[in-house]
Amino acid sequence: MPVATRPFGHCEDGREVHLYELQNSSGMRACVTDLGACLQAVVVPDGRGSFVDVTLGYDGAPGYLHNGADFGAIVGRNANRIAGASFELAGTTYHLAANDGPNSLHSGPHFWFERLWKLADGPRQNGDGSCQLTLNLLSRPGDQGFPGALDVFLTYRLFEDGRLELSFEAMPSATTIVNLTCHAYWNLNGHAAGSVLSHELWLDCDRYTPSDARLIPTGELADVTGTPYDFRSTKVLGRDIWLVPGGYDTNFVLKNDERVERVARLTGDQSGIWMDVWTDAPGLQLYTAGGLDALGKGGVHHGRFDGVALETQFFPDAIHHKNFPQPVYAPGHPFVSRTVFAFGHAER
Template identity: 45%
Template structure:
């Protein structure tokens, strides 16, 4: 049964046009244990976003190109059943710790914690059943000029090997200016580590519409964190100057992705954390991507110290929406986060959260069109 909540927020945007904010909800199915899952659609007249409370996944983002043609620019699936068996983390909230932790272990306050080794010998994206595989409690929200969804989850002490009962809230807000805001908050009753992000895969030409090598990317980072063969950071903060990782000026993804470079060999392309310029904790422009043919533009703003740039190097043959096979490098990810393996790298920004503290992170995906 479809329930419609129409929020008549008379918002004057460009040219005096009026956009009504709209939020709809429908059943998306049930998990194996019988938990009900819903699919929420957020609209603002220009952008339409679908989010499910299974993993907090961004299922679709529909935006127009310069001629007004609307395409879904996010990779994913048509059904909950497909998401239940997903191994690509399509659109999911990633936690308790996004990215990799070396050898699946870290020491905190003199105690060693052992985690799942689900990426070779390393720990990846929260383990076997990370936050992207949990059913979150959902609450519809509204505000002046925006419509949204607040998702809540309690990760119990010991879940996936992490210490502390962690209470997490993630709020998605679709603004009238085309910005999808993601606010993350968390508290704990015991010292733990935390690193949250979203793992949306974008192709601004349209999901499944070829590779993204022609997309032009700018990343506001003077340095990046080089990795070893297991994609674990070495601890170095290396200058991008003179390397294929220099995106300080717009550069096509495909311009240097096949360059002779050890780091590109390790990642089979770009799969690296960039050290963002500016002060961590302040919302600032981290990246801008332009798809020249359609004119679609994605800007990423974040309060985080880093952003993982991934070019879909392991996508080859993954079947998604409409049964189409997503090709290798058929999407890119820009995952705002703390650095990989920070619990084992004292020189990296800390990811420790203690009782009485509050974890906060904000990332904005802003969609527009270049004429």
């Protein structure tokens, strides 16, 4: 069946949680839950007749209700950090919760990825063989401390050629910050395979945004040449990681000029599975899960460096750096963004 729906548990107030499955004719599957609109599984062929689940997640609703690891999470209203947990728009200062020292991280602690979203469309198969579903969340005025309401639609679409597309559209009722991303952790050797440090990574990035000890950007756009952040030629993810305290948690400056272009390729060293990232976002956060400690699907323990996130986004703390692209939207000017994860494998 190209699309399926099954029970996935319940919220603490008794509301039912669902898991939606999209499948193409090659057997590739993407599973999404309406709890947080989280990406729960991506199962792809490895070229040896097997299928491999390449993203970290949980087996049911209880894990996603307390998703401290952010597995597969859809992050809003602002992904990443805002310094001082406050910002100014149009002469008004807005205060957010400080949940990462003095700063705001992923707009917590009232995270979008721990809320039940509504099914707006699908799951259904299209005439071209692709299948899709759309989830909706209405973020009320003042939610998480941000001005105005925000009506958010996220469409997951799986294509016959192995592309998984995430399309965001968010309509604000007032001028506000909108910076949305998917915080999936990838392990292309399989979600239970352990460290990803032998994966290979290529990034189409000449610059990155250096940050302070609390991962707040300094405002500089620095050249990657001669640094551990140079992935312009494919290299093993762990080659230079020990030169970066705690591992990579770094924003890279993309060169796509707000067009959907290929910006990254990640390759599993054991499976031969590769994943290309295409996006129109201005930045990409490379996070090698240096602080990961969680039990995932099948009771597997995921520890340090057992997954890698490639989060397409506006730059961290962009609102405080006017030389960064600005994540500010207003009525009549919706946030629209598209990211594609395209999968394939080396011939075996």
